[in-house]
Amino acid sequence: MLSKRSLVGIRLNFQTLAVLFFMLVGVSAYAADPAVASSDEAIAAGKTVFNANCKQCHKLDQKNVGPALRGVTDRQSIAWAKSFIKNSQAVIASGDAYATALYKEYSNTVMPSHEFLSDGDLDNLLSYIEHGDKVDPAAAAAGDAAASAGDGAAAAGSGIPNEYLSIILGVLVFVLVLILIVLGLIVTVLTKYINKQDLPEEDKEFVSQKTDFGKILKSDAVIILVTALVVAFTAKTAIDGLYSVGVQQGYAPAQPIAFSHALHAGQYEIACQYCHTGVEIGKSANIPSANICMNCHTHIQNVGGKEGISPEIQKIYNAVDNNQPIEWVRVHNLPDLAYFNHAQHVAVGGVECQTCHGPIQEMEVVGQHSTLTMGWCIDCHRQTEIATEGNVYYDKLVQLHSTSKDALKVKDIGGLECAKCHY
Ligand code: HEC
Ligand code: HEC
Ligand code: HEC
Ligand code: HEC
Ligand code: HEC
Ligand code: HEC
Missing domain, CATH: 1.10.287 (Helix Hairpins)
Structure with missing residues (x-):
């Protein structure tokens, strides 16, 4: 017969065993897989989360608004990274030395909390951060070379650029003047030589006659x-x-806030689409509302870690507090009779913003780079090949077109038809 006491003992032993068992499982799981998953699916899923929530401030291998992220799980534990991403302020408030130092290094810029991210999201994020988009330096250099070769070809296609024409003309004029001087010298030498000879009177007169x-x-x-x-x-x-x-090329009006594309899109490489949200999905690119500015400027109140609020940034706060939109002055403006669609050009056509708008990422103040005349639209439609690759929509057309020697251009799909651009 078992006594009550031994029953309790067995139960206790059973409990200890269970606890021990789970501890073992835990430890072995920890010991077996401390690394971040590197499967392609995890990386791809992580990239999506990253682009939606982190890209505006972080890059993987370069410092941006926040630090370069790759290697964070070497610097700190995975658990630390997860809790920092979820709520960085809580980690800093807990007195974590690394976090406090980092926060100070980034002039007390508050990283927004991401409590809404699931544990799965965080795992994928870390996979992307540690294993995603690895740059192979050789390939990158080759890509650059190819891109600049492409630029050269584009320039050749559109004739000799203006600045070269002026240089060529200058050189031509210079050569002509040189020839004139040499000819003049030859004439004087020859005249001197002939005058020394014994010539009949009329020939002498002919030689020494002056040009009138x-x-x-x-x-x-x-x-x-x-x-x-x-x-x-x-x-x-x-x-x-x-x-x-009516052509406004070069028009660069002063704006109500000294907003610099050179700083935001250039130095900090914030993607155009982050602010111009419509550009891949609709007709209009959209000018960002003050709320989009506030995603960062709630925290960034001044440049270079200066104390106080910059007067230019104060204007954003005023707009938000008074619920008044910022009155940006419109730079580009087609007449109402013309229809232009950004998504068609950017998302479908794959045309870069800079092709039409110039080097915006270098502009302190935005100016109109192209003429925006009908001739400008038409010229490009005559010359530009359609990016048909990987777009099933065009497969049939490409097949039909394959008998022609020329590549499929925008003009071949109706890019010169009046009604495509005019209401
Ligand atoms: C508004 C800008 C901003 C956004 C958005 C942002 N971060 Fe940060 N992040 C920072 C700053 C600034 C720091 C530096 C620490 C600080 O100031 O709190 C930082 C620090 C970090 C660190 C610590 C890096 C290290 O080297 O130890 C990690 C990890 C991190 N961020 C991940 C993320 C992830 C993942 C996302 C998206 C889910 C994200 N951040 C979104 C600004 C941002
Ligand atoms: C941080 C937000 C932000 C980013 C990033 C950004 N822009 Fe802008 N953009 C603005 C604001 C605000 C304006 C209106 C004020 C102005 O004209 O400077 C503007 C104006 C423009 C205009 C002129 C619009 C008009 O009135 O006709 C063009 C073109 C433009 N941006 C292109 C770009 C391109 C190309 C990029 C990427 C290289 C880019 N922007 C990145 C905020 C942004
Ligand atoms: C993704 C983050 C981000 C967004 C969105 C953003 N900014 Fe900024 N902004 C910055 C950073 C980073 C700086 C530079 C801080 C530094 O240099 O220390 C800055 C600096 C500025 C400055 C310079 C202040 C000065 O005194 O020179 C102005 C003005 C400004 N931003 C206006 C805007 C406006 C207007 C918008 C919305 C259209 C906007 N920003 C959106 C990140 C952002
Ligand atoms: C094929 C030429 C072309 C390309 C490529 C292009 N744009 Fe535009 N963009 C225009 C024209 C034309 C207008 C004037 C539209 C109007 O007045 O209806 C314009 C206007 C704008 C405006 C003013 C607001 C609006 O929507 O009218 C912004 C902002 C802008 N573009 C940003 C961008 C950005 C960012 C990109 C790249 C992602 C880009 N654009 C690519 C031709 C282009
Ligand atoms: C830098 C070159 C470029 C410039 C400049 C340009 N476009 Fe285009 N456009 C394209 C390309 C490329 C496509 C083809 C996109 C596609 O694959 O559907 C296109 C397509 C179009 C289409 C659709 C044509 C069709 O048959 O489906 C319209 C409409 C159009 N553009 C209007 C304009 C207008 C209006 C302007 C001037 C304000 C303009 N484009 C300037 C390159 C350009
Ligand atoms: C690729 C787009 C495109 C096509 C195709 C096109 N246009 Fe235009 N057209 C424009 C744009 C953009 C403007 C406005 C440019 C400006 O004001 O300089 C314009 C302006 C005009 C104007 C001048 C209106 C004014 O008030 O100055 C007339 C007229 C015109 N187009 C007629 C035509 C006719 C006729 C056709 C067909 C043979 C045609 N367009 C085809 C884009 C196009």
């Missing part, structure tokens, strides 16, 4: 030539002037 410039200037040929030049020049100026009516 006055007579040449008054000749019909010169008068006609000069008049023709003046008329042609005036006409060209007038026609150029007429063509440029």
Whole structure:
């Protein structure tokens, strides 16, 4: 017969065993897999979460608004990284030395909390951070070379650029002047030489006769030539002037807030799409509302870690507090009769923003880079090949077109039809 006491003993032993068992499982799991998963699915899923929540402030291998992230699980434990991502302020408040130092290093910039991320999301995120988008330096250099070769080809395709034309003209004029000087020298040398010879009187007169410039200037040929030049020049100026009516190339109005693309899109490499949210999905690119600015400027109140609030950033706060939109001055503006769609060009056509807008990421103040005339649209549609690769929509067209020698251009899909651009 078992006594009550021994029953309790067995139960106790059973409990200890169970606890021991679970501890063992825990330890072995920890010992077996301390690393971050590197499967392609995990990395891809992590990239999506990263692009949606972290990309505006972080890069994997470079410092941005926040630190370069790769290697964070070497610097700290996975558990630390997860809790920091979920709520960095809580980790800092707990007195964690590493976190406090980092926070100070980044001039007390608050990283938003991400409590909504599931544990799975966090695992995927870390997979992407540690194993995603590894750059192979050789491949990157090759890519750059290919891109610049492409630029060169594009320039060649659109004729000789203006600045080269001026240089070529300058060189030509210089060469002409040189030839004139050399010819002049030859003439003087020859005249001297001939004068030394014994020549008959009439030949001597012929050799030493002076050119009469006055007579040449008054000749019909010169008068006609000069008049023709003046008329042609005036006409060209007038026609150029007429063509440029309503063309606002170079227009760069002052904006209500000294917002710099050079700083945001250039130095901090914030993606254009982060602010211009419509550009891949709709007709209009959209100008960001003050709320988008506040994603960062709730925390970033001044440049370079200066104390206090920058007066320019104060203007964002005023707009938000008073619920008044910031009155940005519109730079690009097509007349109402023309229809232009960003998604068609950026998402489907794969045209870079810079092709039409110029090097925005270098501009302190945005200016209009292209003419935005009908001729500009049409020229590009005549020259640009359609990015058909990987787009099933075009498979049939490409097949039909394959008998022609030319590549499929925008003009071949109706890019020159009036109704495509005019309502
Ligand atoms: C608004 C900008 C911002 C966003 C968005 C942001 N972070 Fe941060 N992050 C920072 C800053 C700034 C720091 C430096 C520490 C600090 O100031 O709190 C940081 C630090 C970190 C660190 C510590 C890095 C290290 O080297 O130890 C990790 C990890 C991190 N962020 C991950 C993420 C992840 C993952 C996301 C997206 C889910 C994210 N962050 C979104 C600004 C941001
Ligand atoms: C942080 C937010 C932000 C980012 C990132 C950003 N922009 Fe802007 N962009 C703005 C704001 C605000 C304006 C309106 C004020 C101005 O014109 O400077 C603007 C204006 C423009 C305009 C002129 C719009 C008009 O009125 O016609 C163009 C073109 C433009 N951005 C292109 C780009 C491109 C290309 C990139 C990426 C290289 C980019 N932007 C990145 C916020 C941003
Ligand atoms: C993804 C983060 C982010 C977003 C979104 C963002 N900014 Fe900034 N902004 C920054 C950073 C980073 C700095 C530079 C801080 C530094 O240099 O210390 C900055 C600096 C500035 C400055 C310079 C302040 C000064 O005194 O020179 C202005 C002005 C500014 N931003 C306006 C805006 C406006 C307007 C928007 C919205 C259209 C916006 N920012 C959106 C990150 C952002
Ligand atoms: C094929 C040429 C082209 C490309 C590529 C292009 N844009 Fe534009 N963009 C225009 C034209 C034309 C307008 C004027 C549209 C109008 O007035 O209706 C414009 C206007 C804008 C505006 C002013 C607001 C609006 O939607 O009218 C912004 C902001 C802008 N573009 C940003 C961008 C960004 C960011 C990209 C790249 C992701 C880009 N654009 C790519 C031609 C282009
Ligand atoms: C830098 C070159 C470029 C410029 C400049 C340009 N486009 Fe385009 N456009 C394209 C490309 C590439 C496509 C083809 C996209 C696709 O695959 O559907 C296209 C397609 C179009 C289409 C659809 C044509 C069709 O048959 O489906 C319209 C409409 C259009 N563009 C209007 C304009 C207008 C209006 C302008 C001037 C304000 C303009 N584009 C300037 C490159 C350009
Ligand atoms: C690829 C787009 C595109 C196509 C195709 C196109 N247009 Fe245009 N057109 C424009 C744009 C953009 C403007 C406005 C440019 C400006 O104001 O300089 C314009 C302006 C005009 C204007 C001048 C209106 C004014 O007030 O100055 C006329 C007229 C016109 N187009 C007629 C036509 C006709 C006719 C066709 C067909 C043969 C045609 N367009 C095809 C884009 C296009």
